[in-house]
Amino acid sequence: MNNEQLTAKILSFEPSAEVKEGHQYLTATVASDKVHALAKNLRGSKDTNFDYLFCLTGMDYGDSLGVIYHLESTNLKHQLVIKTVCPDKEKPVLDTLCDIWRTTEFLEREVFDLFGINFNNHPDMRRIFLEEDWVGHPLRKDYSDNNIIVK
Amino acid sequence: MAEIIQDIQEQEYIINMGPQHPSTHGVLRLVLSLRGETVLSVQPHCGYIHRGIEKMCERLTYQQIIHLTDRLDYLSAHINNHAVCMAVETALGIEIPERVKYIRTIMDELARIASHQLWWCSFGMDLGALTAFFYGLRDREPILDIFEESTGGRLIQSYYTPGGLMKDIHPDFQKRVKDYIIYFRKKIGEYDQLLSGNVIMNQRTQGIGKLTKEEAISFGVTGPSGRGSGFECDVRKHRPYGMYGKVEFKEILRSEGDAFARYMVRMDEMRESLNIIEQLIDNIPAGDFTVKMKPVIKLPEGEYYQRVEAARGEFGVFISSKGEKYPYRIKLRSPNFSNLSALHTMANGQKIADLVAIGASLDYVIPDIDR
Numbered sequence: 001m002n003n004e005q006l007t008a009k010i011l012s013f014e015p016s017a018e019v020k021e022g023h024q025y026l027t028a029t030v031a032s033d034k035v036h037a038l039a040k041n042l043r044g045s046k047d048t049n050f051d052y053l054f055c056l057t058g059m060d061y062g063d064s065l066g067v068i069y070h071l072e073s074t075n076l077k078h079q080l081v082i083k084t085v086c087p088d089k090e091k092p093v094l095d096t097l098c099d100i101w102r103t104t105e106f107l108e109r110e111v112f113d114l115f116g117i118n119f120n121n122h123p124d125m126r127r128i129f130l131e132e133d134w135v136g137h138p139l140r141k142d143y144s145d146n147n148i149i150v151k
Numbered sequence: 152m153a154e155i156i157q158d159i160q161e162q163e164y165i166i167n168m169g170p171q172h173p174s175t176h177g178v179l180r181l182v183l184s185l186r187g188e189t190v191l192s193v194q195p196h197c198g199y200i201h202r203g204i205e206k207m208c209e210r211l212t213y214q215q216i217i218h219l220t221d222r223l224d225y226l227s228a229h230i231n232n233h234a235v236c237m238a239v240e241t242a243l244g245i246e247i248p249e250r251v252k253y254i255r256t257i258m259d260e261l262a263r264i265a266s267h268q269l270w271w272c273s274f275g276m277d278l279g280a281l282t283a284f285f286y287g288l289r290d291r292e293p294i295l296d297i298f299e300e301s302t303g304g305r306l307i308q309s310y311y312t313p314g315g316l317m318k319d320i321h322p323d324f325q326k327r328v329k330d331y332i333i334y335f336r337k338k339i340g341e342y343d344q345l346l347s348g349n350v351i352m353n354q355r356t357q358g359i360g361k362l363t364k365e366e367a368i369s370f371g372v373t374g375p376s377g378r379g380s381g382f383e384c385d386v387r388k389h390r391p392y393g394m395y396g397k398v399e400f401k402e403i404l405r406s407e408g409d410a411f412a413r414y415m416v417r418m419d420e421m422r423e424s425l426n427i428i429e430q431l432i433d434n435i436p437a438g439d440f441t442v443k444m445k446p447v448i449k450l451p452e453g454e455y456y457q458r459v460e461a462a463r464g465e466f467g468v469f470i471s472s473k474g475e476k477y478p479y480r481i482k483l484r485s486p487n488f489s490n491l492s493a494l495h496t497m498a499n500g501q502k503i504a505d506l507v508a509i510g511a512s513l514d515y516v517i518p519d520i521d522r
Contacts, residue, residue, distance in 0.1 A: 024456060074382070074383065128198065
């Protein structure tokens with residue numbers, strides 16, 4: 001599928017999505033509560049068949065936290081980026097995509113560990129790198145630790 | 152006594168494998184739930200050498216970042232750096248000289264061979280074939296010498312830099328690489344004689360640690376491990392970079408999805424890497440080894456992603472820039488982390504000794520998992 005067809009397809013799944021053509025990838029920005037439904041459709045539909053999630057990035061935009069998903073279809077070869085932002089920075093919550101791509105099981109734990117975004121329905125929502133009693137989430141921009149981070 | 156044995160066979164019990172276990176190849180702790188010798192679940196505990204490289208990168212310039220990506224998967228140091236350099240070059244819109252592309256591709260493939268050789272060493276050793284370790288290290292040594300001569304480094308070289316290379320190749324480089332191709336073509340036959348057809352090794356790997364193609368895609372298991380399950384995931388083939396679009400090579404695929412398939416994919420990949428180097432080594436064009444870059448690189452605002460094929464799978468660099476000399480955020484997609492997430496699926500229901508074979512066939516490098 002080329003980008004125009006993909007855009008039409010995404011908008012048919014989720015009319016509120018904002019689809020833009022970036023310099024590398026087609027990028028769809030959706031509200032945080034719509035991600036799971038859209039992802040499920042993109043994975044399930046034969047025309048899109050995004051079966052391979054190759055990167056999941058947590059982001060701290062300063063005033064809000066978000067996640068970026070990089071998707072690819074292994075047989076149709078098209079790629080897509082989905083972006084979403086958690087509305088509440090104090091209590092950031094997203095829906096897990098574990099039931100769609102199992103690789104997110106670890107990747108979401110990493111985002112939880114380093115950014116503090118909670119994933120609903122995740123089977124094992126624990127920190128993955130740091131100790132259970134670690135205070136704070138180090139990849140956030142406002143994280144400070146006088147012992148470890150040299151200014 | 153009989154009662155105790157009965158207990159062990161019936162009850163579920165939990166043991167720690169690692170973090171200092173030789174077969175975990177580094178500081179990885181696997182919490183195993185067992186019944187008798189059968190593995191019921193595997194829970195990896197990572198983070199023993201988490202260094203926060205992504206956080207550190209937010210306070211480093213793009214030239215400095217190279218020295219940290221070296222230290223992720225230290226056996227594919229060249230390839231990791233290739234990804235960062237290409238991401239920066241595409242962002243700036245720089246066209247790098249042909250000579251650089253040739254040298255980078257050759258260096259990448261040499262690194263892949265050296266990495267697979269070390270995997271072969273440790274694979275044999277994990278299964279009790281200690282001789283393999285000496286054979287593999289013996290043949291890896293000349294590659295490290297070639298690296299040392301041109302780059303100054305043996306394990307981590309920091310040889311690529313945004314815009315080109317740190318310095319030009321040594322005058323003897325081409326001759327030594329050509330000699331090495333002839334040498335290793337002979338020696339790789341020995342590897343097959345020694346281990347590939349070995350009955351003990353075959354019985355310990357065939358049908359062990361099965362992963363279907365669908366599972367491999369869902370878990371994002373890439374590299375030789377994914378291709379052993381039939382997942383066509385070679386970035387060199389499907390999204391060519393460097394000189395890979397211009398050379399002929401096969402994407403090695405097998406359908407069995409067991410530990411032996413992953414073994415055979417790596418063996419064949421070493422031969423393919425030799426073919427790639429052979430096609431390039433005589434044709435390195437003359438020219439500059441780098442384009443002139445400003446001492447401080449500022450990427451235009453935006454997001455950039457670069458995928459490359461590291462020795463263990465797909466490595467990716469995501470750079471988000473706000474137009475400053477430091478990146479706003481860097482994400483490193485490490486192949487080992489995704490490969491590790493499938494370990495439970497592969498090992499579930501197998502014997503504990505098979506877990507060692509599965510781990511060996513996944514070939515994980517812990518600093519790449521922890522980052």
